[in-house]
Amino acid sequence: MASTGTYTLPGGTWNRLALSYYSTPIFIFVSVTMIVVWLIVTHIPTRRRLPLPLPPGSYGLPWIGDTFSFMAASMSDVGHRKWIESKRRKYGPFFKIQFMGHPMVMMDAPGGNKFMFQNEAKYMDTYWPPQVPALLGPDSIFMMAGEEHRVARRYLARFLDHAVVSQYFERVQTRAVEHFAEHWEKKEIEDSDVFVTAALDKTILFTFSVMCTLLISMDEGPQMDELLSKFSMWSRGFLSLPINLPGFAFYDGLKVRRQLLDLIGRYITQRRAELTEGPGSNPAKPDMLTSLLTVADDNGELLSETKIKNTLLTFLYAGFDSSSTALAMTIYYIAKNPHVYDQLVQEHRSILEQKRRKGDDEALTREDLSAMKYTWAVIQESLRLQPPVTGTFRTAKTDLECNGYSIPKGWTMMWNTMNSHHDPKFFQDPSTFNPVRFEEPPSNLTYLPFGGGPRACLGNEFAKMEMVVFIHHLMKRYKWTLVDPEDPVVRDPTPRNQNRTLIKVTRITL
Numbered sequence: 001m002a003s004t005g006t007y008t009l010p011g012g013t014w015n016r017l018a019l020s021y022y023s024t025p026i027f028i029f030v031s032v033t034m035i036v037v038w039l040i041v042t043h044i045p046t047r048r049r050l051p052l053p054l055p056p057g058s059y060g061l062p063w064i065g066d067t068f069s070f071m072a073a074s075m076s077d078v079g080h081r082k083w084i085e086s087k088r089r090k091y092g093p094f095f096k097i098q099f100m101g102h103p104m105v106m107m108d109a110p111g112g113n114k115f116m117f118q119n120e121a122k123y124m125d126t127y128w129p130p131q132v133p134a135l136l137g138p139d140s141i142f143m144m145a146g147e148e149h150r151v152a153r154r155y156l157a158r159f160l161d162h163a164v165v166s167q168y169f170e171r172v173q174t175r176a177v178e179h180f181a182e183h184w185e186k187k188e189i190e191d192s193d194v195f196v197t198a199a200l201d202k203t204i205l206f207t208f209s210v211m212c213t214l215l216i217s218m219d220e221g222p223q224m225d226e227l228l229s230k231f232s233m234w235s236r237g238f239l240s241l242p243i244n245l246p247g248f249a250f251y252d253g254l255k256v257r258r259q260l261l262d263l264i265g266r267y268i269t270q271r272r273a274e275l276t277e278g279p280g281s282n283p284a285k286p287d288m289l290t291s292l293l294t295v296a297d298d299n300g301e302l303l304s305e306t307k308i309k310n311t312l313l314t315f316l317y318a319g320f321d322s323s324s325t326a327l328a329m330t331i332y333y334i335a336k337n338p339h340v341y342d343q344l345v346q347e348h349r350s351i352l353e354q355k356r357r358k359g360d361d362e363a364l365t366r367e368d369l370s371a372m373k374y375t376w377a378v379i380q381e382s383l384r385l386q387p388p389v390t391g392t393f394r395t396a397k398t399d400l401e402c403n404g405y406s407i408p409k410g411w412t413m414m415w416n417t418m419n420s421h422h423d424p425k426f427f428q429d430p431s432t433f434n435p436v437r438f439e440e441p442p443s444n445l446t447y448l449p450f451g452g453g454p455r456a457c458l459g460n461e462f463a464k465m466e467m468v469v470f471i472h473h474l475m476k477r478y479k480w481t482l483v484d485p486e487d488p489v490v491r492d493p494t495p496r497n498q499n500r501t502l503i504k505v506t507r508i509t510l
Contacts, residue, residue, distance in 0.1 A: 050399065050406035055105050057087075057096035065098025074239065077489035080390060084418040093419060094403050100129055104393075104412040108403065109420035110445035115402045116394060116415050117445075117453025121146075124394040126455075127412050131242040135234065135253050139310035150454075155297045156311070157458055159288055165462045166366060172210055172466050173364050176473045179206045182220070184477070184505075193507040196483060198500035203327040204228070204320065206470060211319040215312055216267050217285035227263065230256045231317060239493045261309050268293070268305060288315065315459075322388030323463050325494040326449075327470055328501045330382040333433050335482045335503060340378060340435060347374045348475040349510045364472060372468050375475075377435035379467050380442075383449035384421050385433065386495040391416035392451065420446040476510045 059065055073083035084106075087095055093108035107116055116124070126145045133143050141152050158164070183205055184197075208228050212218035218227070237253020244251050271289050292308045303311070334341050351368050355361070393414050400407040407413065422430045426446040427437060450457035457463070483502035490498050 048408065050408065052401055052404060052406040055094055055096040055403075055405045055407070056091040059096075059098040059103065063098075063101040065101075067098070067100050070097070070099060071239065071241075074390070074493075075491055077386065077491065077495060080491070081418050081422055084416065088419075094405065099412065102127075102410075102412045103408075104414060105405075105407055106419070107413055107415045109415075109423070109426070110443060111403060112413075113415045113420070113445045113448070113452060116413060119400070120394050121150075121454050123397055123400060124413070125397055127393040127395040129242070129393075131237055131240060131250050131253075134242065134250075135237050135257055136314060137257070137310045139307045140314045141311070142314065151298055153454075153458065158295075159291060160458050160462055162461065165465060168214060168462060169366060169369075169465060169469075171213060172469050175210050175213060176206070176469050177363075179209065180473050180477060194504065196502060196504050199331045199480075199503050200324065200328040200496055200500040203324040203331070203470070207320040207324040207327070207466065208316075210466060211316050213287070215288045215315055215319070216264075217287045217289070218267075227260070230260050230263075231321075234260060235317065235321060235493065239491070257313075260313055264309050264312050265305070268308060288312070318457075319459060319462075321494055323466055325496050326379065326383055326386070326388055326463075327467055328497070329386040329489075329495055330379050330467070330471065331474070331480070331503065332482065332487075332497060332501050333382050333385070334378065335480055336485060337433050340433065341479065343374055344378065344471075344475055345510065347372060348472055351472075352476060352510050362476075364469060368472075369465060369468055372472065374435065375468055375471050376464065377438040379464075379471070380438045380447075380449075381433055381435040384427065384447065386489060387417045387421065387449040388494045389449075389451065390418060390491075392455070415448070415452070417448050420448070477507065478505050479508050480505045 070083065073079040087097070087106065094106070094112060096103055096105050098104065105112075107113060126143065126149075128142070133140075136142055141149065141156060144152055179202075183202060208231075209220055209224065212224055212227070218224055234253050234256040236249045240249035240253070242250050244254060267289065271285075271293060274285075275290070275293060289308070289312065292303055292311060294302075296302055334344065351371055352362060391414050393412050396407050396409050396411050396413065399409050420426050423446075424430055426443070444452055450460040450463075480503040483504055484499060487497040487499045487502070489495050
């Protein structure tokens with residue numbers, strides 16, 4: 001054995017030469033060249049004979065393509081819209097790019113959206129950028145495909161159907177009253193009738209506490225604060241590059257995911273014990289966790305603990321993040337449009353005055369929700385301008401044809417709300433905030449705040465109820481203005497004002 005400094009390697013002089021070579025610029029150049037050649041060979045789309053031409057567009061650099069420009073644009077409302085508009089001007093509404101090493105077709109509306117929604121069950125697989133399945137986990141319903149997804153969706157839909165949402169209403173109403181009393185009304189929190197607060201922080205507190213109550217019966221307190229903090233760190237990984245090294249958001253997200261699953265696991269263990277003990281001094285809570293532990297699927301089997309953990313993780317995040325930012329954006333647009341606020345005052349004052357004439361208390365009823373048509377239109381218009389999710393991805397399982405073009409097997413497709421929500425063909429004067437446009441129901445192929453097709457959001461009816469309840473309690477107590485009307489909208493990954501929708505609030509009584 002020959003010694004080479006601190007290394008002992010076979011081969012004596014040869015290894016001294018080898019070590020010297022490995023540290024030279026020549027080796028670095030050759031290595032980088034080989035990697036680049038490998039990327040080019042493995043990521044250039046297959047040149048097969050296809051019955052129709054490929055969509056217009058550009059692949060850009062191997063693997064990289066439009067990855068960085070698309071991700072950077074997706075971090076802001078204006079940037080995302082301008083990126084889409086620039087591509088549409090150059091290539092038309094139906095075009096290809098390369099994203100994270102995959103050729104991807106941006107579908108047009110309504111034709112491309114209809115094509116995806118009608119054919120995805122048979123001819124497409126779900127696709128996400130690699131950081132998303134790693135952060136959500138393989139047992140998340142978002143990651144499932146085919147029959148597995150259909151079975152899981154049928155199973156979970158029973159917890160969000162119309163009858164169950166009606167049962168949730170009383171608990172959401174109670175939570176709203178408690179929320180405003182605890183976080184808006186207390187003088188030790190806000191010591192005058194005029195105060196400044198971050199609306200987004202308030203809406204996050206409300207929606208997160210609602211989901212914790214309904215899913216795992218967790219009350220507000222230090223444990224909920226810790227859980228919310230971990231969710232905030234975890235969610236930042238979704239718009240990051242999938243680099244699992246310290247200092248990167250993806251690395252932190254994976255670390256926090258493990259912590260979240262451990263915390264949920266402790267709740268599952270505790271609940272199993274309560275169910276085993278049976279009714280008594282500490283009965284099991286009537287929430288989704290209890291249902292997941294006791295309600296069998298279509299095959300008569302209970303979910304595994306791993307699936308329960310991932311289901312609760314997915315529902316907790318999906319149930320609070322999108323609703324909280326949608327509410328904050330609605331508060332933002334109401335403040336920017338005083339005539340909208342005035343019309344909302346009329347609607348909510350009418351409901352309250354009717355209750356007072358009858359001698360009823362002011363608690364909301366389900367019938368009151370049906371009367372808040374303008375309120376829901378305001379929320380819908382906010383969702384049009386700032387949808388929580390801008391689109392989703394699918395992968396072709398076989399060669400497909402759409403709009404006179406071929407989409408080869410293995411290619412990715414994406415429907416994108418920016419292709420329709422801001423298109424004057426579907427929404428006249430799209431940059432104007434105009435809730436009246438929703439007096440007529442919009443098309444489910446051009447208005448997609450909750451997605452579409454077989455993967456449309458399971459909780460859209462619940463989200464509608466929750467948001468309308470919150471806006472009612474806000475309207476009956478306060479009026480507000482924006483501290484910074486020019487506060488830009490960013491995405492992280494859902495839309496929010498950069499300064500968290502700071503508002504100057506004045507107490508009122510309707």
